Amino acid sequence: MSEEASQSMADRGQNRSRQPQSSAFRDFIGTGWGPRPSELPERERVADFLTDRALKAGAPFPGERLVVPAGPYKVRSNDCDYRFRAHSAFAHLSGLGGEKEPDTVLVLEPNEDGTHTPLLFFKPRASRSSKEFYADPRYGEFWVGARPSLEEVSAQTGLETRHIDTLRDVLAKDAGTVQLRVVRGVDGHVEAMVNEVRAQASLPAGEDARKEDEALEEHLSEIRLIKDAFELEEMIRAVEVTKAGFEDIIRVMPRAVGHRRGERVIEGAFAANAREEGNGLGYETIAASGNHANTLHWIDNDGEVHDGDLVLVDAGVEVDSLYTADITRTLPVNGRFTEVQARVYQAVLDACEAALARANEPGCRFKDVHDAAMKVIAARLHEWGILPVTPEESLATTGQQHRRWMPHGTSHHLG
Structure with missing residues (x-):
């Protein structure tokens, strides 16, 4: 059997890279490097909010150990990973944004x-x-590049930091008298470790454990509904940067018209701004020209952009703290609406303004925002003669014919 055939698949990549294996190389490469920076990084502003977030996160679970993984790298293809993006619950409780730090776990x-x-x-x-x-x-x-030290991350976040190799010992400490919960579906290795500790300590497993873990995940999501001062600042920043991206789109519109993939010219202009001013895109950009705008989540963005078309762009920048904006605008390619385009645009704008007005009323529930918009849409469709019943009949739960033109919701949570 050849040497290559006896190797594991995981080790065969070394045949391509021809990595040096000599002891002389190993001894030499570790010498002669310049000193690392001796000063610790400054404490980040978000650190001032982490204690309060931890108190809220743990309030329903006194005496229980709560495990919140950041998640690992995800493979795009072969040895190429996607850029890392931490799970939102982890980012919220740790304050670590950007691409920091894969395989990290907050306990x-x-x-x-x-x-x-x-x-x-x-x-x-x-x-x-x-x-x-x-x-x-x-x-x-x-x-x-260099990963940070334990001391550097502690200085940035104000949190106590420990080596990942000690995680299992901490999870197993007093297991049996201390209940464990973990955010599932984020890091399979951490989840397996938690389940192993549960089994050894005769803690709830199976369906019982799943329900307990889901309760933790739900709570960690709900505590983010009310934003603290830092979060509000970051969301405003995300909106400002996203607005600048839409201004870039308007500037490249003439070039988009002359390109066989004009939608991608639009997409690319926004993406460049997102990487320059933030962490990147909050989600895949929808740049839909003409009939493509009738596909709700058109992200192929491979179509042409024609004079006289409308272009619908749904895009948002995620800033370094991982808060994102979400803006949808419809733009006339040549800067002018036709009479029909203007009527439809105005109807949607009126529905938007009605929804915003309702949202600012005390006691407004989430569904009330949608209902306010639907009243306008149903009325306009009736005025145009394309609704087969009256607006009142359509708005009734037994009707809903107006939803043919809008089967989706009006809005969603943000942040």
């Missing part, structure tokens, strides 16, 4: 008084004398 450790202490477990950078430094294309400093 809310129970205190005797019913509160929780947040502990951040992650993989710090390796020594320059280690094989990981030069040989690991996913985590090695030589390949992807």
Whole structure:
């Protein structure tokens, strides 16, 4: 059997890279590097809000250990990963945005008084004398840059930090008397570790454990419904940067008209702004010209843009803190609406303004916003003679004919 055939698939990539294996190389590559920065990074503004977020997160679960993974890298193809984006519950409780830090886990450790202490477990950078430094294309400093140290992350976030290798011991501490919950579907390795500890400690498993974990996930989502001052600032920033992206779209419109994939000219202009001013896109941009705008989630963006068309753009910038905006606008390619285009545009604008007015009324429920918009849509469709019943009949739960032109909801939560 050849040497290559006896290798595992995971190790065969070394045949391509021809990585040096000699002890002389290993001894030499770890020497002669300049010193690392000695000053710790400044404490980030978000750190001032993390204690309160941890208190809210743990309030319904006194005495329980809560596990919130950031998630691992996700493979795009072969040895190429997608850019890392942490799970939102983790980002909210840790304050870590941007592309920091894959494989990190936040544990809310129970205190005797019913509160929780947040502990951040992650993989710090390796020594320059280690094989990981030069040989690991996913985590090695030589390949992807230096990961922060435990001390650096603690200085930034104000949280206690520990090495990821100690995570299992912490999860297993007093297991049996201390209940475990984990946010599922984020990190399979962490989830398996939690389930292993549960089994060894005879803690609830199966359907019972699933329900307990889902209750944690639901609560961590709901505490983000009310934004603190930092979050409001970041959402406003996301809107401002997104607005600038739409202004860039208007500037490239003439070039889009002359391109065989004009929709992608629009998409690209917005994406460039998103990467320059933020972390990137909050979601895939919809740049739909002409009939493509009738497809609700048109993200192929491979069509032409013609003079006289309307272009619908649904796009948002995600800033470095991972808060995103979400703006939809319909633009006339040549800067002028036809009479019919203007009527439809005005109807949608009127529905939007009615929804916003209702949203600002005390006691407004989420569905009331949608209902306010639907009243306008039903009325306009009736005025145009294309609604087969009266607006009142259509708005009744037994009707809903107006929803043919809008089967989706009016809005969703943001942030």
